[in-house]
Amino acid sequence: MRLLFRTAAILGLLVLSACATQREQDKLLDATLDQYAATIRWGNVDDALSFLAPDAPRPSAFEIERLKQLQIAGYREQPPVLLSASEVEQVAQIDFVNRHTQEGKSTVERMRWRYDASAQRWWLVSGLPKLIRSSAVGD
Numbered sequence: 001m002r003l004l005f006r007t008a009a010i011l012g013l014l015v016l017s018a019c020a021t022q023r024e025q026d027k028l029l030d031a032t033l034d035q036y037a038a039t040i041r042w043g044n045v046d047d048a049l050s051f052l053a054p055d056a057p058r059p060s061a062f063e064i065e066r067l068k069q070l071q072i073a074g075y076r077e078q079p080p081v082l083l084s085a086s087e088v089e090q091v092a093q094i095d096f097v098n099r100h101t102q103e104g105k106s107t108v109e110r111m112r113w114r115y116d117a118s119a120q121r122w123w124l125v126s127g128l129p130k131l132i133r134s135s136a137v138g139d
Contacts, residue, residue, distance in 0.1 A: 025115055032113070032122040033080065033090060040094065040129065041075045043068070053114060053123030063128075070096045070131055073104065086115040094129055107131055 032051070039047045045067045052058065059067070074095035080088040090113065095106045112126040 028120070029080065029088065029113070029115070029122050033077070036124065037075055037077055037092075041072050043070065043072050045128075048128055051124040052127065053116075053125045056123070056125050057127040059128050067128065067131060069099050071099055072096050074106075080113070083112075086117070088113050094131065096131055105131070 036048070036051050039051070045064055049059075049064075072094065075092055077090055077092035080090040082088055090111045091108060092111065093106060093108050095104065097104045107129065109129045110126065111124060111129075113122045114125045115122050
């Protein structure tokens with residue numbers, strides 16, 4: 001009887017520990033997505049690079065300079081969708097204006113995020129938004 005009670009108690013603690021870990025991971029995801037959205041809204045391309053996973057596609061120097069020419073006019077994200085225990089996808093509509101031509105465009109981005117348990121952080125694995133190939137606002 002004692003062994004059964006101890007086993008049940010240990011299993012209960014493991015379940016509670018796993019739930020707490022998942023809650024912390026969820027809080028970290030929310031914080032990461034909020035920080036990333038703010039970074040994109042303010043057009044901080046250099047800061048946005050810090051969200052990229054080490055194995056994510058890196059933009060070229062030309063693409064970085066191109067992104068710096070854009071003023072973000074709107075960023076509307078949907079709630080993230082859980083793909084697996086350590087991966088989510090979020091869709092956002094990004095409206096932007098070229099600072100030189102004043103041409104407004106819009107794009108819908110699918111961002112894939114992966115949790116790295118060893119680093120205890122979420123990484124953007126899909127790369128930075130591809131704002132070069134987009135449709136003009138009103139198309």
